[in-house]
Amino acid sequence: MNNELIKVLLLEDNQVDLPLVHEMLSESRREKFVLRYVDRLQHALDLLIKEQFDVMLLDLQLPDAYGLSALIGVQTLAPNLPIVVRSEVNDEQLAIDAVHSGAQDYIVRGEESSPLLIKALRYAIERKRSEQSLAYLAHYDPLTDLPNRELFRERLNRAQERTKRSGYMVALMFLDLDHFKDINDTLGHDAGDQLLKFAAQRLKHCVRTEDTIARLGGDEFTIILEQIEHKKDAANIAQKIVDEMSQSFLLNDKDVFVTMSIGIAIYKEGDQTSEELIKHADMALYAAKAKGRSNYQFFEAKMNTLITQRMAMVKNLKLALERNEFVLHYQPQVDLSINQLVGVEALLRWQHPEMGLLQPNNFIPLLEETGLIIPVGEWVLHTACQQCRLWREAGFPRVRISVNLSAKQFRQLQLVNTVKKTLDETGMDPEHLHLEVTESLLLSNVAETISILNELNDLGVHISLDDFGTGYSSLNYLHRYPFASLKIDQSFVKSITRNSKSAAIISAIISLAHNLGLKVVAEGVEYHEQLPALLNMKCDEAQGYIFGVPLSSATCETMFKNIFNQNSKFYVRKP
Incomplete structure (x- = not known):
């Protein structure tokens, strides 16, 4: 913000404060503040319609609005305007409530100084920018600028509601690029990313502006076509896309x-x-691929035979736990500042008797849907803690182990008791257990969630926020929960050197986390050029294929011997 002109709107009913605020702002050497003054909420709203301001100083005790109603009035008209609340000494709680309701900061009247006021305004502007960037990432895919899965679901629900009123049909398309993996493998991931961008642009040319195109992840896209009168209307658009x-x-x-x-x-x-x-759209996509690809198929009831296959998979999953077919692999986590192994993340695999070693995306969704994730999750926790004890008994230095908790596990009444029992039975030091939770479970039953996390924290285990940025990324909740660290999702890390927007967001997340006393772990680090960028941003730790693929417990022990017995650094894989 050096040499930047900053327009400040002061909404304050006490005109005596105007020269004081003006004098304090004039002492800034880095910025030039231009101050406008109004004494009524309505006057401020009228002015905001005509002019743009960089930040507002807001009094919550106005003749025409009191308390949060003044804040809400401004936010409704100017949702992107950073706001610093001014409060009386005896009314500081109201200011705190205003910050929880969306204001960026507050200062107490009578305790103001020029440095404090200027710092508050700078912080409000920077925090608002970070909030807007995170809000964008919560709803849009940074690579293609298309709506992401979260926004797609919102728009699909709205489209269905509108259909009830209009009488038209909605056509939902699931699309993906055939043999996309071959592009990544032969031309590289940069070419794959470029292809996704080109594909997104072509899709936009094939549909109407009112239709929604979203990227769900990887090479998977979806399109919501509204106000469809005939099935052939969707067929025509699908054929246009195929061509x-x-x-x-x-x-x-x-x-x-x-x-x-x-x-x-x-x-x-x-x-x-x-x-x-x-x-149904997903089943129809499967049918299109089965018929040779490069075509479209409408869902038909007979496709439900796929459900039979699904039921067989569920049956096998139930038997898998009894037959000890599940195994854990462990992915290294490395301290970037000293290039040393500090922990591993336990990752579930299924050693299927016929299909071989299955990755979690092939069966975790079914575990979630059927509730089997609860007993399997308990097995994962117990096995990981037991393995950590065995490594300790084998004489290896203590490394922490990270275990993922699913939303269903988290909502179990006995979760805290289960964790405590596991720690007691395995002799695991809670200091070396990190439990990872995702943002989605923080959005419901907030009081209960905080209570559970605090109970887990009281056991001595560390709580980590996984996949930060992929859900409802809000700066407001981070300070409310006892997190020890947060993990930046690999979808952002992947483009850190190719997308300045992603790099800026990652830098902001790291800065925010450090200000809150949290460590930051970057997931999905695959390329050597990503490491200097993360080190520059002072990212604490990282994991990904550049350090090593998930390893069996036996291979992990070999790695430990090579690293710890020789007291060596953790060298990254060669490019």
């Missing part, structure tokens, strides 16, 4: 041909829930 995607893409100065498969489900008034509609 458009069949044209060559220029990647790394080469013409590359990639096709797209599409599954379509039609929604008529009240005939399906959003989850059923999504499932």
Whole structure:
């Protein structure tokens, strides 16, 4: 903000404060503050319609508005305006409530000084920018600028509601690029990212402006077509997309041909829930791929045979725990400042008797849906803690172990007792156990969530916020929970050297976390060029394929021997 002109709107009914505030702001050497003054909320709202301001100083005791109503009035008209609340000494709690309701900071009248006031305004502007960036990341994919999964679900629900009133149909399309993995493997991930951007642009040319295109992750896209009168309307758009995607893409100065498969489900008034509609579109996409790819298929009831296969998978999952078919692999976590191993994350795998070693994305969703995640989650926790004890008994230096808690596990009444019992039975030092939770479970039953996390924290275990930035990323909740660390999701780390927006957001997250006393772990670090960027931003720790793939317990022991017995650093894999 050096040499920056900052327009400040002072909303204060006591005109005596105007020269005082003006004098304090004039002492700034870094910025030039331009101060405007109004004494009524309505006057401020009228002015905000005509002019833009960089920050507002807001009195909560106005002749035409008192308390949070003044704040709400400003936020409704100017939601992007940073706000610093001025409060009386005896009314500081109201100012604190205002900050919890969306104001960026507050100062107490009578305790103001020029440095304090200027610092509060600077902080409010920076915090608002961070909040807006995180809000964007919560709803949009940074690579393609398309709505993400979260915003997609919101818009799908709204589209279904509108259909009930309009009588039109909604067509939901699930789309993905055929053999996209081959592009990543042969041309590299940069080319893969570029292809996703090109694909997003082509999709925009094929639909109307009022339709929603979203990227769910990887090469998976979805389109919501509203106000569809006939099934053929969706078919025409789908064929247009198939034809458009069949044209060559220029990647790394080469013409590359990639096709797209599409599954379509039609929604008529009240005939399906959003989850059923999504499932049907996904089944139709599977059918399109089964029919040779580069085509579209509408959902048909006979596709429900896939459910039979799903039921067989569920049955096998129930037997898997009894047959000891689940195994844990452990991925190294490295302290970036000293390049040393400090921990591992326990990751679940299924050693299927017929299909071999299955990755979690092939069965975790079914565990969640069926509730099997609870007994399996308990097995993971117990096995990980037991393994940590065995490593300690084998003479290896203590490393911490991170275990993921699912939302269903977290909501169990006996969770805290289960963790305590596991610690007691395995002899695990709670100091070396990190439990990872995701943002989504923080959004409901807040008081209960805080209570559970505090009880876990009282046991001595550390709580880590996983996949930060992929859910409802709000700066407001971080200080309310006993987190020891947060993990930046790999989708942001992946583009840290190629996307200045992602780099700026990661830097802001790290700075925020450190200010709150939290450590930061970067997930999904795969490339050497990502390390200097993370070190520059003072990221504490990292994990990813550049340090090592998830390892079996036996391979982990070999790694420990190589590192600890030789007292060596943790060297990254060669490029």
